[in-house]
Amino acid sequence: MDKERISRRSFLKHSLFAFGSFGVLLGMSGAYGIFGERNWVQTTTVKLAFRRYPPSFAGVRIVQFSDTHIGKYYGLNHLSKLVELLQRQSPDILCFTGDLFDSNQGEVTEDVIPILSQLHAPLGKFAVLGNHDMRLGADRIVAILERAGFTVLVNASRSVQRAEGNIQVVGVDEMFYGNPDLPLALKGIRDEEFVLLLAHEPDFADTAWEYPVDLQLSGHSHGGQIRIPFYGSVFTPDLGQKYSIGLYSFVGSDFHVYTNRGIGTTLYPIRFNCRPEITVFALEPRLT
Template identity: 70%
Template sequence: MKSKGLSRRAFLKHSLFAVKALVTLAGATGIYAIFGERYWIQNKTIRLSFTRYPASFQGVRIVQFSDTHIGKYYSLARLQEMVEQVQRQKPDIICFTGDLFDSTYGEINHDVIPILSQLQAHMGKFAVLGNHDMRLDAKGVVDILEKSGFTVLVNENRSILHGNERIRVVGIDEMFHGKPNLPLALQGVAKDDFVLLLAHEPDFADTSIKFPIDLQLSGHSHGGQIRIPFYGSLFTPDLGQKYSIGLYAFAESEFRTYTNRGIGTTLFPIRFNCRPEITSFILETKMT
């Protein structure tokens, strides 16, 4: 009986220790997710090759950022830090794929203009709107982006010339609240043009692949924002579930789509196993 009593006390002691350890771990994880990871931006470089990519553009650096969600949980000071990180990538082209402000915990703020104006890319700065931008004030967000030096593309395209060659940057209207029209956006695009598409919602790729698009850049999903090891995302939004994070290739096609994890957060000011991201793309001409 005595030995059993000692075993029971030992069991209770070890159980209490385990509970305390789990509580401590959970607390540490929560602190990390709220105050650590969501500000720990990862700079990624992706190298891809395409048959239609013009040789004179080799070495051009396309830098994407997305989903800043400026507001209660993402301050102008943090935006300034992000802008400085983007500039350190020495971008030739900058692409922003939507959700400048958070429609739940943010508001239109013209104080972002002098910050975003610091972004410099000699081949251009391009943007599309996200669903939060549309819900908040689409015209107001367009005005801010344009005053910050961005060309906002809504079912339209622009040429970027380099030497005697060009690429096309196409922007599609937002899917939830806008009227995306890819045939309209592609007007004037030649069959041999390399086409870079900006589309806020990544699942638009199922439409893009039916058209002469080479590379789609998207955001929206935040990569899931909270990703459990060996399980994946706890939640991904509509139109960001099929292509929720990273690079996707498609059978019998050179078409690629990339989903950036974004900068800010939505719903909860938490990131876990899903750092915010700035992505640089170095594209090359595929030899045939």
């Protein structure tokens, strides 16, 4: 009986220790996700070759950022540091794929204009709107981005010229609250021209791959924001579930979609195993 009591006490002692250790580990993980990883921006370089990519654009650096969600948990000081980091990438073309402000815990402020105006890209700064931008008022966000030097593409395209070649940067309207019209956006573009598509929601790729589009850049999903090892994302939003993170290719097609993990957070100010991301695309012409 004494041995049995000792055994029970030992089991209880070890169980309490185990639960306590788990609680400490959980607390440390939460602190890391809130105060560490959430502010630890990763720069990812993606190298791809395309048949329609013009030789004169070889070496051009296309830099993407997305989903800043400026608000309670991502302020102007964070944005200033991000701008410095983006400029260190020496972008030739700069692409923002939506959700400038957070509609849940933020409000629109023109104070971002002088900060975003410090971004320089000799071949252009382009943007599309996200679902949070639409909730806060599309016209207000478009005005802020344009005053900061961005060309906002809503079912529209812009030709970018370099030497004897050119590419087309195309942007579609947001899917939840807007009316994305890719045929309208592609109107007048020749079949032989390289098309870089900006679409906030990555699952728009199911539409885009049927058109003469080469590369789609998206955001929206935050890569899941919290990713459990060997499991994946705890949650991904609607229209960001099929192509939620990173690079995807399509069988029998040159078309690719890349989903950037975004910069800020929404709902909860935490990232785990899913660092905020800047993406640098180094594209080349494919000869065969």
